Amino acid sequence: MKHKSTVFVVDDEPDVRAALAMLIKSIGLDVECYASPQDFLDNYRAERPGCLVLDVRMPGMSGLELQERLGAFEDTPPIIMISGHGEIPTAVRAIQNGAIDFLQKPFSDQALLDRVQQAIMLDAARRRDQQEYRELRRRYTRLTPREREVLQGVVEGKINKVIAAQLKVSTRTVEIHRARVMEKMQAASLSNLMRLISVLNTPSPH
């Protein structure tokens, strides 16, 4: 992992920012505070891992609007919404838009830190998956068209003889292609290859 995870806190109240920062630092996480959604957006870089602790009501752009804007990016960090109002319709909208939770202010340290840790793990897992996907994609693009045809047959569970007959080549040739596929995809076994292909076939996790 290139970067350490950071918790981004966006709230217009300086004392709230400072208190949350102190709390989050107490479990050894990095914190960056922003006084407004615009401020955050101006400094946002998608490749930085972490999560967002976002106040709903702020002058100018609201937390919900920021959430919707971030939705347009590919790598949206997980968001924990916090609000002094706690209106149900707002909470529902935030969750529908993908927030991992909605905490009503004030909240206990444990509730926030649990969510923050959960969010960071989620973000890390997502980034890992994404990285793996990209790596597999890279490996796959190195296969020749013939190797991809053989791979397709293998994934469909066909034995070499059947693949050879379909492709009108010798069984021996299929065996050679198959060995190349295993090598290029860096698969240790047939079951390992099957897992890698299933990851590839799953749509990219955003």
Place this chain on the structure above:
Amino acid sequence: MNTETASDESARLNPERLLYHIAATTSLETGGEFFRALIRQLALAINVRCSFITECLDDPPSEVRTLAYWDHGEFVDNLRYELAGTPCEQVIQEGHASLISEKLGERYACERGVAESYFGVPIHDANRKVIGHMAFLDDKPLPDDRLAHAAFDIFAARAGAELQRRRIEDALKASEEKYRLLVEHQTDMVVQLDAAGQVIFANPAYRESFANERDAPARHAFIDGVHLDDRAATLGALDTLRHPPYTARCEHRARTRHGWLWLAWSLTAVRQAAGRSAEIIGVGRDVTERRRAEERTRQNLQELAHAARLSAMGEMASALAHEVNQPLTSILSFSQACQRHFAIEEHVNDEVRHALARIAANAQRASDIIRHLRGFVRKTPLTRATADINRLSAAVIDLLEPELRQQRIALRQKLETPLPPVTVDPTQIQQVIFNLIRNSMEALNDDATAERVILITTGRHAAGQLALAVHDTGPGLSPHTAERIFDPFFSTKQDGLGIGLAICRSIIESHGGQLDAVPQSSGALFRFTLPVMEEGGRGET
């Protein structure tokens, strides 16, 4: 004809004696008896067989009716006859006496036997209009010198006066009867009170309500049946009757057979010549239904005001919660962060740890109190119903109508119909409309010179939106006011809390609409928009 008769005749022809005699015998009589006495005396006085007196039945006269008829020494049945073809025709139509001394039969045919001579005298009313006549018939010639014309004129005048008196009396009787029927049969109550306020006459409607004996209402004070709380006002109204314009109105509750009823009285003092109030006529009506309707309106207003207060409290609690929760979040989070920080530091004394724990616990407690308060005032769940904005507005106007009327404010409407329905909490939207109209009314009352008009406009706004606007002819908003008018706790009113419009805006925004003050060249215009219900409806988000 013998000498005795002749000497009698000469005696009778003395106008003075005739006058004296007849006046003496008829002076005590009135009405029908007077006519009979007069006719009989005259017949005897001028020694004719037949005499009668008539009154005209139509105008111009074509038919008469006899009021007394003397013939052959006795009264006979009265009759009515047409004037045409009789000697009476000339008398009545020309309006002066007419004498046919002899040979009457050659000129006229008489129903009651043939006569030789005829003498007729018209009877006039005060305006010299012929209203009847007296006529005399005889079987022998009637020489002109036997008749003292002047004397007949006097009797005719007397008969005319009597006839007129009778007619007026009849008319009076008819009118009294009509009046009696009115009083007896109308559903309004009519009472007559003496100066002391005792009921001395009451029509059946009153007697029925107050359960007195049918014909002889027990004398009682008018005030007796009146509710204790309303007595002062009623006595006050009776008191004002002593001064011009001698009329008064009052409403009170009265205990009737049908329970307590609200009665509205119109009272008039019947003054006597001295100008002292002697009697009072009162006309009363049961207005219980009207009072109940007014009461219902008042209650509706109170309920709406109550809802407004609750909503204001909810809004305030909500705003308060947000404001207070921010510092509470800092307190709680700081203290908990400190606790975590010190958890690993051995040297921090227990008292400090305890203090931090208490800070956190108390911050939590403060937050719970606020949450509880919000939950308490927000008890009524949000409702959503399909509604027509025109109908919501009409209901509010109904409520305010009495106040508008009282303050002489003309409320005009320009409504687009039909409008697509909206999905709203009807009570909340009505509250907004209510507040906007109320604000306009107050603006109009601040400005005494203004034309007092409030215009309500509804219609489609931008795509998928409706708008309702309230425009008044008041002084309008200054730029400074317009800028801040929606801020909570901003008010232009001396005793205003300044949350009305803030709440209205928050209500409209929670419905997905907008409330704005639209700048105007004159007056103030507030307009809100609401999204139109989409096809098939939309889930609440």
